[in-house]
Amino acid sequence: MRVDKARCVGCLECVCYCPVGAIKEFPQEERVFIDEEECVECGCCLRVGICEYDALWQPELSWPRIIRAEFSDPCLVHPSTSVTGRGTEETKTNDVTGRYPRGYVGIAAELGRPGTGTWMRDIERVAQAIIPLGVELVSDNPTYNLFEDPGKGKIKEDIRGEKVLSAILEFKTTVARAPQVLKALDKVAREVDTVISVDVASMLEPDGSLPAEDVAAEAGFKLRPNGKSNLGLGRPRAKILEGGKR
Numbered sequence: 001m002r003v004d005k006a007r008c009v010g011c012l013e014c015v016c017y018c019p020v021g022a023i024k025e026f027p028q029e030e031r032v033f034i035d036e037e038e039c040v041e042c043g044c045c046l047r048v049g050i051c052e053y054d055a056l057w058q059p060e061l062s063w064p065r066i067i068r069a070e071f072s073d074p075c076l077v078h079p080s081t082s083v084t085g086r087g088t089e090e091t092k093t094n095d096v097t098g099r100y101p102r103g104y105v106g107i108a109a110e111l112g113r114p115g116t117g118t119w120m121r122d123i124e125r126v127a128q129a130i131i132p133l134g135v136e137l138v139s140d141n142p143t144y145n146l147f148e149d150p151g152k153g154k155i156k157e158d159i160r161g162e163k164v165l166s167a168i169l170e171f172k173t174t175v176a177r178a179p180q181v182l183k184a185l186d187k188v189a190r191e192v193d194t195v196i197s198v199d200v201a202s203m204l205e206p207d208g209s210l211p212a213e214d215v216a217a218e219a220g221f222k223l224r225p226n227g228k229s230n231l232g233l234g235r236p237r238a239k240i241l242e243g244g245k246r
């Protein structure tokens with residue numbers, strides 16, 4: 001995002017609409033500027049139409065900066081998923097998709113929130129903390145394409161300096177490994193320059209128990225259960241067979 005300095009009158013009306021505080025006031029001039037390091041190209045300031053002077057404008061974004069908009073602008077269709085947004089619905093709709101069969105736990109680590117954002121280098125750091133523990137990244141999640149080598153968690157060199165509003169690392173691991181993976185997430189969350197929210201999902205066992213609940217408790221996580229009633233969503237319910245096969 002840019003500010004046309006000939007049009008801006010420094011009214012500051014736009015400042016509070018920026019989720020990462022990237023619209024800043026020039027100390028001795030009656031106008032604002034966009035801190036391009038911090039701006040995640042979410043488009044919010046322009047979309048709300050708050051500037052009466054048409055001073056905000058969006059230049060065309062090219063690689064690698066376009067990554068910022070793809071992960072931060074909720075109106076933009078993500079090229080890797082063909083839907084808007086930066087994640088996939090699969091972890092929270094596992095009863096429909098069956099992506100995480102019995103014996104496995106699906107985990108989503110969501111880096112960044114409005115007010116903080118996250119850097120690509122943070123995503124790399126988190127990925128490299130968990131991949132050696134035996135996790136498999138979900139390949140149709142938008143973050144998968146950020147890696148030069150998904151098996152090693154190495155982010156493509158030319159995007160390491162980009163910042164986005166948030167990004168979700170989604171992966172599966174076995175029930176046995178999951179507590180160790182969650183503990184590693186807890187540790188790395190204290191080392192990166194952002195916040196991490198963690199989702200844990202698993203199939204219900206025939207006796208009604210939920211492995212995700214047990215592994216979270218073992219790792220010292222306090223669960224905040226989120227209920228979601230999926231009524232099929234027009235898709236056939238996943239057929240889960242013994243041995244982890246669909």
Ligand code: SF4
Nearest residue numbers: 008009011012014051
């Ligand atoms: S709302 Fe427009 S005129 Fe006012 S500070 Fe922002 S860019 Fe400048």
Ligand code: SF4
Nearest residue numbers: 018039040042043045
């Ligand atoms: S595009 Fe988004 S991040 Fe950039 S200045 Fe506007 S509101 Fe802030």
